[in-house]
Structure formats: structure tokens, C-alpha cells
Amino acid sequence: MLFNHPNSILCIIATEFCERFSFCGLRTILSLYLRNVLCLHENVATVIYHIFIMMCYTMPLLGAILADNFIGRYKVILHFSMIYLAGAVLTCCSAIPPLRLPPTTSSMIGLSLIAIGTGGIKPCVAAFGGDQFRLPAENQRLQRFFSTFYCTANLGGFIGMVVTPALRRSVMCFGDDACYALGFGLPALLVLVSIVIFVAGKPWYKIKQPRNNITLKFVSCAWHALMKRMQHDRTVDGPPRDHWLDYSIGKYGEKLVRDMKIVFSILYLYLPLPIFWSLFDQQGSRWTFQASRLRSEVLGITLMPDQLQVMNPAIVLFMMPVCPGGAWPVLPDLGPLQKMFIGGMLASLAFVAAGILQIGIERSTLQVPDHEDTGIVILNTLSCPVDIVLHGEGTAPVEQHGTALMTPLPTRTYTVTANSPVKCAGRIMKRHALRTELKTVSGMFMPIIVGQNSDDEVSFYFMDPNPFVKSLTGKPKLKVVYVGNTGPNKNVSITVETDRRLSDIYYVSDAPVDHIGESAYICLQPGKFKWRASSADGEVSGSGEGQLLAGGVYVLCLRERLGRLDAAVLHAPNPPNELHLAWIVPQYLLVSIAEIMFAVSGLEFSFTQAPKSMKTITIAAWYVSVAFGNLIVILVAQMKIFESRAVEFLSYAGLLALAMLLFLHMSQGFRFKNVGFDESSTESHPLLRHHSRVISVHSLTTSTRPYSGRASSAASCLGAMERARPAAWPPNAYVHLGTPSTSDYRATTLAKD
Numbered sequence: 001m002l003f004n005h006p007n008s009i010l011c012i013i014a015t016e017f018c019e020r021f022s023f024c025g026l027r028t029i030l031s032l033y034l035r036n037v038l039c040l041h042e043n044v045a046t047v048i049y050h051i052f053i054m055m056c057y058t059m060p061l062l063g064a065i066l067a068d069n070f071i072g073r074y075k076v077i078l079h080f081s082m083i084y085l086a087g088a089v090l091t092c093c094s095a096i097p098p099l100r101l102p103p104t105t106s107s108m109i110g111l112s113l114i115a116i117g118t119g120g121i122k123p124c125v126a127a128f129g130g131d132q133f134r135l136p137a138e139n140q141r142l143q144r145f146f147s148t149f150y151c152t153a154n155l156g157g158f159i160g161m162v163v164t165p166a167l168r169r170s171v172m173c174f175g176d177d178a179c180y181a182l183g184f185g186l187p188a189l190l191v192l193v194s195i196v197i198f199v200a201g202k203p204w205y206k207i208k209q210p211r212n213n214i215t216l217k218f219v220s221c222a223w224h225a226l227m228k229r230m231q232h233d234r235t236v237d238g239p240p241r242d243h244w245l246d247y248s249i250g251k252y253g254e255k256l257v258r259d260m261k262i263v264f265s266i267l268y269l270y271l272p273l274p275i276f277w278s279l280f281d282q283q284g285s286r287w288t289f290q291a292s293r294l295r296s297e298v299l300g301i302t303l304m305p306d307q308l309q310v311m312n313p314a315i316v317l318f319m320m321p322v323c324p325g326g327a328w329p330v331l332p333d334l335g336p337l338q339k340m341f342i343g344g345m346l347a348s349l350a351f352v353a354a355g356i357l358q359i360g361i362e363r364s365t366l367q368v369p370d371h372e373d374t375g376i377v378i379l380n381t382l383s384c385p386v387d388i389v390l391h392g393e394g395t396a397p398v399e400q401h402g403t404a405l406m407t408p409l410p411t412r413t414y415t416v417t418a419n420s421p422v423k424c425a426g427r428i429m430k431r432h433a434l435r436t437e438l439k440t441v442s443g444m445f446m447p448i449i450v451g452q453n454s455d456d457e458v459s460f461y462f463m464d465p466n467p468f469v470k471s472l473t474g475k476p477k478l479k480v481v482y483v484g485n486t487g488p489n490k491n492v493s494i495t496v497e498t499d500r501r502l503s504d505i506y507y508v509s510d511a512p513v514d515h516i517g518e519s520a521y522i523c524l525q526p527g528k529f530k531w532r533a534s535s536a537d538g539e540v541s542g543s544g545e546g547q548l549l550a551g552g553v554y555v556l557c558l559r560e561r562l563g564r565l566d567a568a569v570l571h572a573p574n575p576p577n578e579l580h581l582a583w584i585v586p587q588y589l590l591v592s593i594a595e596i597m598f599a600v601s602g603l604e605f606s607f608t609q610a611p612k613s614m615k616t617i618t619i620a621a622w623y624v625s626v627a628f629g630n631l632i633v634i635l636v637a638q639m640k641i642f643e644s645r646a647v648e649f650l651s652y653a654g655l656l657a658l659a660m661l662l663f664l665h666m667s668q669g670f671r672f673k674n675v676g677f678d679e680s681s682t683e684s685h686p687l688l689r690h691h692s693r694v695i696s697v698h699s700l701t702t703s704t705r706p707y708s709g710r711a712s713s714a715a716s717c718l719g720a721m722e723r724a725r726p727a728a729w730p731p732n733a734y735v736h737l738g739t740p741s742t743s744d745y746r747a748t749t750l751a752k753d
Helices: 007-037 042-056 059-069 073-094 103-121 125-130 139-170 180-200 214-235 244-252 254-270 273-284 286-291 305-319 336-363 581-609 612-639 645-667
Strands: 373-380 386-390 394-398 403-410 413-419 433-439 445-452 458-462 477-483 493-498 503-507 516-518 527-534 541-548 553-561 564-574 673-675 681-683 695-699 745-749
Touching (some): 007 042, 007 103, 007 125, 042 286, 059 073, 059 214, 073 103, 073 125, 073 180, 125 139, 214 254, 273 305, 273 581, 273 612, 286 336, 286 581, 286 645, 386 403, 433 458, 445 477, 445 553, 445 564, 527 564, 541 553, 541 564, 581 612
Antiparallel strands (some): 373 403, 386 394, 386 413, 413 433, 493 527, 527 541, 695 745
């Protein structure tokens, strides 16, 4: 079907494929880049991510106004694509350390340019493709174009969401095991390719110049009516009008005012919609962070959190043939507004599932003590069990080479006693009981290593207070702790090496404080690692290997006795992720079905009900509702209302359910309109009022041949990467009101493509 189109259409489709590949790939890895590379807090990373998305869906207003009123669609696409390219290149350069650009500043500028570029061209590409056809003669070819266009665009976005995270992870660069420079570089290259393809097709394009400044008329008419309405309240000049826009009829005419009434009735129904988008777009932020707390091994392959976002477009592309036009076959009699309501409720259920999953994650994860509490972590390096008694709190039995936890505890000084067997792994313990005082710190864990000194006595070694929090990336964290006497000029070093040949070396101090030295945390890829200990005099030597799982916080304890390495134990104070990736599938399934029913039905409603002259304004308002949804997430994250992420998810679910109930109530009073070729609006036939089926209404005896537009098959390929599409999207229902010679009408159902 792709090669049946003329060269101009092929260039437009290829341009959209490259742009969607670029944008969706970049967006997929963006939240992790903000958190892991720029080291921003999760709330800050969430705010910046949603500011970026909000800008992407606000800029279509600017692009639509410039295209429809000033410079035309071709120039808007070309100029904004250049801005897009500049932003993509700058974002890529910010991830290349040798260039020494300020990473945060350059990244923010680059993302701003990308948002301006992609937002500006968003409402224009498909509309520009529609300009290449002569209507109504080429209506069927137009339908095939839209079908191919949206399938290709979603395919590009789908591939981008798979390939870009894979490149980021599989290639090492600049001493790191994740290459964000390549992850951002490929999208930049694709933007360049899209510009080259688009410009190459110029000789074949039909370029239309804007004729009528409808946007200016829309704003002027609304402003004039509002001012007249306010003046009427003050002067009481004549009887009040039925509608506030009626005050502009004298200056702007009945037709414009009538069409604006329809648009404002649609905008009124848009008011609750931002709540839906505030939940939907958290797939790229909160849900990605949630995925980093799951065990993601599938068939021996460890998936990265950002790769999980591909589930949404994959499910949508799979479900679309099952739900043509956004409606389940079992729900044929529901109108688009009812489908939107059901879609919103399904999205609410998706966040209920996310909240339940988050509760499980929080319960299986070591929680940092509150500001007024503390905790004690016992790491036993002995080859025999030990009983730890915390006077006034209880006893904690610790298995050989095991770990025990006592939390939460009041912050104060405790008396700690350790009791071990007299015989421990074949050795006679000269002192098998030990008692000491421990002063705790609020909001931290106090790690205690139970060991054995050179005199065969049970000993305590106290690490620095530690929160033992999991890594932001979901990678395992490893800390090396060396217990014993190193002595001057001994130069003890411990080398840790991964399967990918990345290594870190820790040099132990010649005079460790209290006979214990500890390294900083090392973030490694999940999998096996090898360690090797050595000293300059050759006395301390040893090696071993271990297994690190995603999300775990590990402590490798190496204990020296009589100048030689005596024990090496790998502890996990904060265990690796326990819940499997499969638990996140239900929420993605629910939100994907919700998108099909909500977004596609919303587009059907918007385009079929908006007057032809104001479809751009209507779809621009749809984009703005997406932007306001992201603004809600920004405000919630900034105000830090919720301490628990699970409570936040469940609160979002309740808020959306209330918004959808309000939407359902508001939609009860909406009167469906049909727009004919004369761009005037008339009330719908009763058969149309509560159904979304594609029907044609015409006179039984008219001699005028009715326009037989076909239902768009493009909806069957609308995917997750787009909340809405440009103004040239053909409505799912083309309705022609023939010139009637009788009041008798009949309704016929048009066949799908």
C-alpha cells in the first residue's frame, strides 16, 4: 500500500516516520537521563519531564496559527524542523563529557528547542499530506494516505522506543556502561534525515498559502462578544441575549457566531480531560521509575526500565484491529462521549493497579527510618550463628554469614550484646560474648559487622551510618568493607570487575579508623562480578566472585586475620527487587485499552462535531488539554503532597474517576451537530444523536448526488505516541445533507474501507 502513493506522499510519510522514531526514542530515555546522569531528584526529574511534554503539546497552537494564518504548512514544517534539529544536536552534545558543556543547562536548552520544534510541526505534517489531494475526487486515496500515514508514524515510534534504550544500554562510552550520547545521537541523526527527505520532495508538493485568518477572527469575535456582554450588564441596553456570543452577530455575522457556539460547547466538554492526560503521560516518568524497582529478567535477558514503555504502543497496535474506531465490538451502540467515559474509568483502574503494585514494592523494600527513628543492621562474617541482644528492644538471631535488621527504633544510645558458640567453624572462641554501647543517628541505619580478631575473640566493627537506599537506576549497588589491620606500606587494594570488563579499584588506608575501612558505593550492571584483593607484600591475597541482582544494595565484607585474608562475605542489607516485571503488565494493558477508547473516540468526536473552518482551533484545544494534564503532574510533584508513591497513585485514580463522572454528567446536555459542505451547522438527525455509527442522511427524492465519504480506516492504526492528530484528519463520519424535496429522510450505513 505504501508504494501506491505518489512521490510527494512518500516523502511526507518518510518524514513523519523519522520524526516519530526520533521523538519517541528520545522521550523514552529522557526521565532516566535526568535522574541518573544529571543526578536530579525523582520529583525534579518528573517535573522537568512533564514540563517538556507540556511544551510539546502547547507549541501546536503556535504551529497551527502560523500555518493557517501566515506562512503556510510547508514553511512551518521546514523552519520548526530546523529548530528541532538544533535542540537534538545540543542535547546529544550535553551527554558527551569531553565537550565540557554544562550538562544541565545545555540539556534544558536542547529540550526546549526540541519541544518547540516537534510541537510546531505536530499539527501540520498530516494536514500538509492532505493538501496533496483533490477532494472529493481523490477521497479514497486520501483515506489510504491517512491509514498509511498513521500506521507508519506509530511504527516509527514503536521502533524508536525499542531501539533507543537498547543502544543506550548495549554500548559503553566515556567510561560508563550506559551511552546516553548515542541514545540522543541517533534521534538527532533521524531529524536530519527527515529534513533532507522533506526538502527533497518540494518539487512534487502542492503548497497552499493561507487565505483566511480564522484564528484572529475567532479571538476577535469572542473578545467583542465578551465586552458587549459586560457592557450590557452595566447599561441594561435591551433584553439580554440567549448566548453571550450572540452579542457579536451584528459585527461578525450569524454563521461565524453559530460555528463558534459549537466550538465552545466542545471546549466545555474538554474541561475534565486534563486529568486523564495527567495520568496517561506518567508512563514516561513515575511508571518508569516504578519499573526500576521490579525484577526484570525475562528468558535470561534483563530488560531496562525505559524499555518497558514499549508495552503501551505494542498493546495498542495489537488491540486496534480488535477495537476498530476505539470501540469494543460488544459495545456498538455507545457514542464517542460514552466511550471516552469508559476509557477514563479504565485509566483510573490502571492507576489502582499501579498503586497496589507500589504497595507491594514498598513492603518488599527496606524503608529508610523516619526523621525521629533509627535502625540497626547486623552483618555476620562468622561461619557460625550469633545472637544479638539489644537491651530494652529484644534479641535478633543472625545466621552464619547472614544479615539481620532491627527497625524502627527510637533514636538513643543502646547497649548491644553479641553471643556466639564457643566453637565456631572448628575454632575455639576465647571470648564468645561481647557487650558495648551504640549511639544511633536519626533517619539512618547503624551497620554493625560481627567479626573475629587475631586473638580469636568476637568483635564489633562499626560502619558509618547508612540509609542503604536502592540506586536511582535500578542497578545493584556494591560497597567494599575491609576489616583488620593493614599496617604501614602494606598497600592493600581490592579490585572489582564485571562481566563487561568494567573495573573499580579500592585502596585501603594504611591506618583505618577502628580497624575498618569502607569504599563508596559502586553501581554495576546486574550479573556476575569478580573481586581480587592484594597487598604490596603479598600476604593479603584472595579472589572470588558473586552475583548481583537488580535493585540490591550489597556490602562485600573482607576480613583479615593474622595478616591474611580470613573471610569474604557478600551481604544484602537491602535485598534485590523481589516482584517480577509481570506485575506491571495489568496497568499497561488497562491504560492501553483506555487510550484506544478515550483518544480515538475523542478525535472522532472533535473532528466530526467541529465546523470545518474551525477544526484547527478545536484540535489545538485538544493538544492544550494534554499540556494542562502534564501541568497537573508538575504541580503535584512540586508541592510534595504525598510521602508515599502508592498513596499518590491511588489518589490520582480517585481524582480521574471523579473527573470522568463529571464529564459524563456534562456530556448529557451536548447536542450533536452535523457539518455540511457549506460549513454551516445543523442539528443532527435523531438517529445520529446517540450513536457513533457512520451514516449518511439524504433526501429520498433529491436529484443531487450525495457525497459518499468512507469511514476512515486510519483509526485502526492510531497508536500510543500521539494523543491527537492534526486538523486534516478526516472525520470518521462524513455526513451530507442533500437538498431535500420532502421531509422524509432515510439513514444508510456506510461500509468501512
